[in-house]
Amino acid sequence: MKIGIIGGGALGLAAAYQLGKDGHQAAVFERAAVLGGQASTFDVGGGRLERGYHHLFKSDTHMVDLIHELGLGPKLAWIESKVGFFYGGKIHQFTTPLDLLRFTPLSPYNRVKLGLMTLRLQRTKYWPRELERVTAEEWIRTHAGKQIFDVIWNPMLRGKFGESASQVSMAWLWGKIYLRTTSRDKGLRSRERLGYPLGSFAEIFEALEREIRAMGGEVHYPSTVHRVTVRDGRATGLDVQYPGGGRESRDFDVVLSTTPSSIFPRLVPELPESYTRLLAPQYQAAVLIIMELDRPFSWAYWMNIADRSIPFVGLIEHTNFVDKERYGGKHLVYLSNYLSRASEMYSMPPDELWRRYVPALKKINPAFDESWVTNRHYHREDAAQPIIGVDYSQRIPPLQTPLKDLWLANTTQIYPEDRGTNYSVRLGRLVAKMITGQAPVCMWWE
Numbered sequence: 001m002k003i004g005i006i007g008g009g010a011l012g013l014a015a016a017y018q019l020g021k022d023g024h025q026a027a028v029f030e031r032a033a034v035l036g037g038q039a040s041t042f043d044v045g046g047g048r049l050e051r052g053y054h055h056l057f058k059s060d061t062h063m064v065d066l067i068h069e070l071g072l073g074p075k076l077a078w079i080e081s082k083v084g085f086f087y088g089g090k091i092h093q094f095t096t097p098l099d100l101l102r103f104t105p106l107s108p109y110n111r112v113k114l115g116l117m118t119l120r121l122q123r124t125k126y127w128p129r130e131l132e133r134v135t136a137e138e139w140i141r142t143h144a145g146k147q148i149f150d151v152i153w154n155p156m157l158r159g160k161f162g163e164s165a166s167q168v169s170m171a172w173l174w175g176k177i178y179l180r181t182t183s184r185d186k187g188l189r190s191r192e193r194l195g196y197p198l199g200s201f202a203e204i205f206e207a208l209e210r211e212i213r214a215m216g217g218e219v220h221y222p223s224t225v226h227r228v229t230v231r232d233g234r235a236t237g238l239d240v241q242y243p244g245g246g247r248e249s250r251d252f253d254v255v256l257s258t259t260p261s262s263i264f265p266r267l268v269p270e271l272p273e274s275y276t277r278l279l280a281p282q283y284q285a286a287v288l289i290i291m292e293l294d295r296p297f298s299w300a301y302w303m304n305i306a307d308r309s310i311p312f313v314g315l316i317e318h319t320n321f322v323d324k325e326r327y328g329g330k331h332l333v334y335l336s337n338y339l340s341r342a343s344e345m346y347s348m349p350p351d352e353l354w355r356r357y358v359p360a361l362k363k364i365n366p367a368f369d370e371s372w373v374t375n376r377h378y379h380r381e382d383a384a385q386p387i388i389g390v391d392y393s394q395r396i397p398p399l400q401t402p403l404k405d406l407w408l409a410n411t412t413q414i415y416p417e418d419r420g421t422n423y424s425v426r427l428g429r430l431v432a433k434m435i436t437g438q439a440p441v442c443m444w445w446e
């Protein structure tokens, strides 16, 4: 079978790899000049760095298995992470369960209560359906109370989902808490270990590319798909544009799109309204500034910013996780934001955004001076975070579209877990098996 795949991110490449392994010919078309989509990298100080911070959790078994399968096991490092929580003008350490017991913004009673709530969700082995019928806000207010909601969860939900925060379902938050805590050993002083492929996630995408080609598949980039060709209600191929303006029409037995749902209907105007209704825009965008510094900014790898007067929601100091010597001795810090496309900061020019961020950086670290910044970068990802509302399982677009031989697989169909490279790999390999009839066509929880 010949399969045309739109998108060379984790999902498209994992699908092409699986199809190759099962004896089929896959051709991947990626519009960017690099593979990896949201997990793609750029060059810094002789090393490669993800455009948006990336790491793996212990629960990311599909990605970990793939890394080993590709022979990259020796490159996968499990590194202790240091977590901070900026609240009330202070960075609180939040690395071990003991740190929670010392977290003074919560009353002693609520510290214990938050610990028990986390434990309860961690022990909820598979997501109970009732969690998707209630918003995270309602659930936390009922089960944990106002202070825990106001101090911990409300700033986090607002930071990630903005004005849509109050719609987010508890199933999403369960996924976050349940999966996150599996990266931690047991005990009050236990630290979290996070995975990172040394050399960056690009190592994985390059290995996939090599394997796909070796099995007779094709990987084209940059090459943009303009149109899925449809004849008599059936997808028959792709119209592709290469750099320099060259265009080509390719015939395929099956087409798999891994593009965000917001792009897909433009490529296939023939899709019926009953399906495109499920694809209506439902993402938060990620906006990232990456600072190259001549010295460390803080001690934390991951710093949640729970102070809404700060105009970003996360400060991720990559070189407190991976050795700076891999990047020519530069200290690398992401300033991360999730924004709706309608928000002012989404369309703000990078220099203006930076000017807004500088006073906030001084608030977090009063010693900070702009002269520490030797360079900075700006990246934006429109379809960064699907907004998962209540009863989401009822609104997920089916993988098999109403048009024959046309499939869609993307991050909006990852559920109840939060999106991540691990789940794109899982979905990519699974949809490959569905396309070739080796797996039943259904969602994995059905």
Ligand SMILES: Cc1cc2nc3c(=O)[nH]c(=O)nc-3n(C[C@H](O)[C@H](O)[C@H](O)COP(=O)(O)OP(=O)(O)OC[C@H]3O[C@@H](n4cnc5c(N)ncnc54)[C@H](O)[C@@H]3O)c2cc1C
Residues within 6 Å of the ligand: 006, 007, 008, 009, 010, 011, 012, 029, 030, 031, 032, 036, 037, 038, 039, 052, 053, 054, 055, 056, 223, 224, 225, 226, 258, 259, 260, 263, 286, 381, 384, 385, 410, 411, 419, 420, 421, 422, 424
């Ligand atoms: C800021 C940020 C931080 C993250 N952190 C983590 C993390 O720590 N760990 C983790 O595991 N995951 C993380 N993720 C999530 C992870 O990166 C994504 O879930 C995953 O990479 C999605 O892969 P995908 O292939 O499903 O989609 P994408 O990566 O979006 O791939 C889709 C591809 O389709 C291409 N495309 C679109 N239209 C066309 C067209 N017309 N023609 C050709 N190509 C087209 C796009 O260019 C893109 O490459 C993070 C994401 C963001 C934004």
